[in-house]
Amino acid sequence: MSDSCLFCQLVKGGEHLRKADGFVAIADINPQAEVHVLVVPERHIDSFREIADFPAEEAKRMLDFIAETAKELGVRDYKVVCNVGESAGQTIFHLHWHILAGPETRRALPALALADVEGPA
């Protein structure tokens, strides 16, 4: 937990769509798709590069939480995206996952560049 980390603060006190077992789901403030939700773990690691620091049970719960969140949102088809590092579009250095969906994610987003898939600026 870092006082200067926006997502550490958001996990503690932000507007949560869901919260369970050390994970929260929040709406992306700059949505790139009809549904654009972030899944953020309470545990602070800077990026996916340090994923080995996650204990097995927590790694599993994180993946389950993502799938459960999509299901609760009522989206059947969606993309799960993690941007690793600044040049890959990561803007907040606290691991997080994007859930992106639309009525037809594949065709509905023809103009959405990979470059645009990133967290809140």
Add this chain to the structure above:
Amino acid sequence: MSDSCLFCQLVKGGEHLRKADGFVAIADINPQAEVHVLVVPERHIDSFREIADFPAEEAKRMLDFIAETAKELGVRDYKVVCNVGESAGQTIFHLHWHILAGPETRRALPALALADVEGPA
């Protein structure tokens, strides 16, 4: 394991960039970025929707395997993408993850639509 599943067969006998602990990394046959590698688990589930079927240790090893593969490929910044369902771009119904990277993933792929990020057709 399904006889009719391309990825079940690829895990057993394909061209592997890496193989360990029930996971393989293979080059995407239709690369959408300078580096485009797929991580495929030996365990067959149709999509990320069924991720709850993964035991904790295996879920952890899968995430670790993705990060280790990127590191071995020598890419520091990259995107990890899972397409869930046909309308989100999933073409092979055996869970798999895309690792996408380039010299500058963010700026190097301005024309690459999310729609194009999918497994081999």
